[in-house]
Amino acid sequence: MRYTGVDDLLARNPGAVAKGPVALVFVEDAVEVDATLRHNLQLGFQRIIVFMLPEFDLAADVEMQVIRVDANIARDRNREAIVNAIIAKASGVWFYLCYNAEFLFFPFCETRSIGELLAFHTEERRDAMLCYTVDVYAGNLDTHPNAVCIEDAYLDRSGYYALGRPDPVTHDPKDRQLDFFGGLRWRYEEHVPAERRKIDRIALFCAKPGLQLRDDHTFNDEEYNTYACPWHNNLTASIISFRTAKALKRNPGSAFEIDTFRWHNSVAFEWHSRQLLDLGLMEPGQWF
Secondary structure: OEEOOHHHHHHHOHHHHOOOOEEEEEOOOOOOHHHHHHHHHHHOOOEEEEEEOOOOOOOHHHHOOOEEEEOOHHHHOOHHHHHHHHHOOOOOOEEEEEEOOEEEEOOOOOOOOHHHHHHHHHHOOOOEEEEEEEEEEEOOOOOOOOOOOHHHEEEEOOOOEEEEEEOOOOOOEEEEEEEEEOHHHHHOHHHOOHHHOOOEEEEEEEOOOOOOEOOOOOEOOHHHHOOOOOOOOOOOEEEEEOHHHHHHHHOHHHHOOOOOOOOOOEEEOOOOHHHHHHOOOOOOOOOO
């Protein structure tokens, strides 16, 4: 199914966002689009809605299983407007937000579905889940100059840290909110705007009336932006992302200064949740 924009989608097919969990995939370029969508299909999303340029192609097997909406994400930067329009029509539905060349992992995702994860999270009275954007990059930039290679992906095993998130009015730390840093955005921070250096996202959330997504991956309801409830640790997840590596190699200001992203703390990514748990890049909470 294909639509000319989010308004067309909501007008002609409101049922597309009536039952979750729904993955909303924003396509900025043609890199690993099919792989991203296949990964989300394997996780068990009820529906996958992909926002992409009309001229981009999808593999036939993928196109039959997703809802396609025309959008120019890279130019118009209209992600928040799209998501907020959907939220207004989908109260009570769980959504996941990502870009192409990004892959969601959560504890034990090899044997548990996204529906099971969110059912458990809901039972813990949580309406959103903190996700860490974990940068991955090709091991050999000569072979893969766009820094993307699923078969030869590396990540940083250390260098992650968190700082208290100050309230803009009182300047006191916000309750159960932290700003997380690390990965390529930390190592190459001179090439990354300060407002884009955080690696935390609220990428999984349940829509409700009045909820609004902001441009820093947080919401206007502060409880949605917390990493855990007041009583115990909650589940968190990781988004394995080639997005920063792509940008650093595409940007003329940084492309020619980077011969390799690998350093002494690089390790091959095993594409398994156990590695991310062992590295402390997501939290199982009470999940079993």
